[in-house]
Amino acid sequence: MYSPAIVAEAMVNGLMTGAAYALVALGLTLVYGVLHIVNFAHGALLTCAMFAVLGMEQGLGIGPYAAILPLGVLFFLLGYALQRYVIGPSSHGEDRNTLLVTLGISIVLENALLAAFRSDTRTLGGDMGFDVVELGPMLLSRPRLVGCAVALVVAALLWLLLARSDTGRAIRAVAKERFGAQVVGIDPRHIFAVTFGIGCACLAVAACLLLPTFYVNPRVGNAFVLVAFTIVVLGGMGSVVGALVGGLVIGVVESLGGLLLGESLGQLGIFLIFILVLLLRPTGLFGARA
Amino acid sequence: MKPRDLLPLLLLLGALALTPLFASNLLLNFLVSALIIALGAQGWNLLGGYGGQLSFGHAALFGTGAYATAILQVKFGLNAWLAFACGIALAALAGWIIGYLSFRARLRGSYFALVTLAFAEVLRILANAADFTGGAAGLLIKLQPGLANFQFASRAGYLWAVLACILVVGLMTLWIDRGRFGAQLVAVRENEDAARALGVDVLATKLRAITLSGAITGAAGCLYAQNFLYLDASIAYGTWISVELLIAAIVGGLGTVLGPVIGALALHGLGEVTKGLLGWLTGIDLVLFGIILIAAVAFVPSGLVGALRRLRMRGAAR
Amino acid sequence: MSLLILEALSKRFGGLLAVDNASLVVREGSITGLIGPNGAGKTTLFALASGFLEPSSGHVIFSGEDVTAEEPHLRARRGIARTFQIVQPFQGLTVRENIAVGAYLRHAGRDAALAMAESVAREVGLAPLLDTPAAALTVAGRKRLELARALATQPRLLLLDEVLAGLNPSEVRDILPVLRGIRARGVTILMIEHVMQAVMNLCDHVHVLAQGRMIAEGPPRAVCNDPVVIEAYLGHGAAARIRAEGGAHA
DSSP, X not given: OOOHXXXXXXXXXXXXXXXXHHHHHHHHHHHHHHHOOOOTXXXXXXXXXXXXXXXXXXXXXXOTTTTHXXXXXHXXXXXXXXXXXXXXXXXXXXXHHHHHHHHHHHHHHHHHHHHHHTTOOBOOSSSGGGOEEEETTEEEEHHHHHHHHHHHXXXXXXXXXXXXXXXXHHHHHHHHOHHHHHHTTOOHHHHHHXXXXXXXXXXXXXXXXXXXXXXXOTTHHHHHXXXXXHHHHXXXXXXXXXXXXHHHHHHHHHHHHHHHHOHHHHHHHHXXXXXXXXXXXXTTTTSOOO | OOHHHHHHHHHHHHHHHHGGGTOOHHHHHHHHHHHHHHHXXXXXXXXXXXXXXXXXXXXXXXXXXXXXXXXHHHTTOOOHHHHHHHHHHHHHHHHHHHHHHHHHTTOOHHHHHHHHHHHHHHHHHHHHHOTTTTGGGOEEOOOOOBGGGTBOSSHHHHHHHHHHHHHHHHHHHHHHHTSHHHHHHHHHHHOHHHHHHTTOOHHHHHHHHHHHHHHHHHHHHHHXXXXXXXXXXXXXXXXXXXXXHHXXXXXXXXXXXXXXXXXXXXXXXXXXXXXXXHTTSTXXXXXXXXXXXXXXXXXXXXXXHHHHHHHHHHHHHO | OEEEEEEEEEEEETTEEEEEEEEEEEETTOXXXXXXXXXXXXXXHHHHHHTSSOOSEEEEEETTEEOTTOXXXXXXXXXXXXXXXXXXXXXXXBHHHHHHHHHTTTOOSHHHHHHHHHHHHHHHTOGGGTTSBGXXXXXXXXXXXXXXXXXXXXXXEEEEESTTTTOOHHHHHHHHHHHHHHHHTTOEEEEEOOOXXXXXXXXXXXXXXXXXXXXXXXXXXXXXXXXXXXXXXHOTTHHHHHHHHHHHHO
């Protein structure tokens, strides 16, 4: 069987991957919690962000960590515009349509990237990805540790933003009672777009943290989108804490599943969890009962 | 059903059936591919258009039909026609199982879309890993042209086979459209509680729809296998199949008899033209599909059929 | 002969006891009223009677059979039809198609169902609007549509949840004879209503629900003068005040 050290390492690795997953899921769950829509373009937007990180490094010589702030802002604006001027107006206020429109966006983005960059898989240059830290008997990748730490910080900031700031209060107001919020002078369209923007900014940060140890190709987002959905469903649609815990759980499951069953079947485990959670407890582990 | 209701369907399919008289093999190949998607989209439309249950994972049904026909022939030496029938039955069964699990759990809207997608992905991974599906290498059906083997020497044979299926499904859809089941299915789409209060068994209605939908989309999968004689998991259970069926049905007109056929033809035609013009940009046709989907939802929610109907009414009013 | 018996029904939502040991009997052929202040649990009681909610305890007996655990569509087949307080039209369909969904319950064929839909539409005064999309109807039109759809299922018992709310006085006046006509055809009616003029006019018997409990029942006039009922609506001491004022006027 496997030695405890290998299993422990797999678990810690899983936790670190899970932190990045959590960040991706955070954006998704926020959008769901406020707009009550499933953003199907989330994975494709992540792919875009990862290409942007690559472009920043190769075109401008800005490293992934330095890119967090500019890309975060850029993707916030992109997300804002997308929701305000594309998704919102074309959905006519029907959830069904939103689902289809975001599916359409994901198809456009994914294939536009394919047309522009071909299906080659790329990575950041340099040997950043091989940097390791020794922790007892385990060798841990430094960029993933950094990623894990930043992800937790971002999650905390997001929580603060929602809990303490005026924007956060407006977001929560719109999420709870849209018309009531409108009555007190909040423009829900603006808040929806802000929320969507924040969701996309989360993706940009996640992309910056992922790329040192991960690759990118036009379809890489697909691998994340169902994982992110699984996390969100597991954690309860709309729950920030749920996304965080769900992300960590899924990271560990995937890592252990991959160790025990091989990579493709490890993925199978994720889908099965997804289906089972949906069938048995669609409100998730942390979601409120409908 | 009045004869007048049948006319558009018969005219369209009749015209398509005559194309082998003048069309090149290239065009016939295009038509067969597009019409297989049209048939699959007819299945999607029954559940998604009439029933309002948006599936993002119809590949689960398409692939089950395709794999069942292929495996039964290749591994068990079953006659192709019998394999075709079994493929349809198994795809219907797959539809029923997916429906039973998800509808019993009261999954609707986005949740239903996601769970169907996950079912399709599970099947894709399994088919890619298992031995009897040929694994990642895929599955080849032996080339043996002959009516008994459901293989045709000329493209025209396949074209007529697909058209025959589309005709049968079109007639069935028309019959449903004009009858009790259709009315109840649409009622479920519009408002489940109101439907239940009027004595509609919501679960049974949805299950019937997804089972029929499975049979139809499964038939498309079977025809795909017979036409190309090759399958692998990323084709048969691939996400793209699910997406293509959905876009064809939506672009053509949700909940209409002819919508899926017109939608699939228009979509594929446009895709070919784009590829011809901008072929060096891989995926540019799919970018267009995505834009069309968004535009259809935003501007023509009733699809091409709805738009045509409106034009004709405006013409008649003048 | 009693058509519907609600026997000691209770419904708990978490910590809230929405319906508390409520019982009620609807005689066959009657128009029975269910009144009570807002939030009394009337709509919840309807949901229990029609099967949209399952009671925490108690029984629902329809035509001598216990249907407590039966699903709404099966109760509809038995002959219980309900309308919704917040109207639930099939938005994308025409009036005719909306009513036909109800008619299909007893008619398998399209022609029979459509004929039934038309005749019901005539009965409730929707005949001129048969081809109008349901989404384009006025409030009054939608209320009529609710009624028509329920009627098209050819029920023995009609549960009407505030079909008169939101209508102006002349619309109310128009619809009262329609309801009387329905009863005259032998359909029993149980109605939740706030429009007291209509309750007085139509009902043979009235039950009063307040805070989930049945507090009074009887002929409409007697119930309206019942001090317990007045206090339930207007607050503690109101009955005495009114009596005193009434005395002063006399």
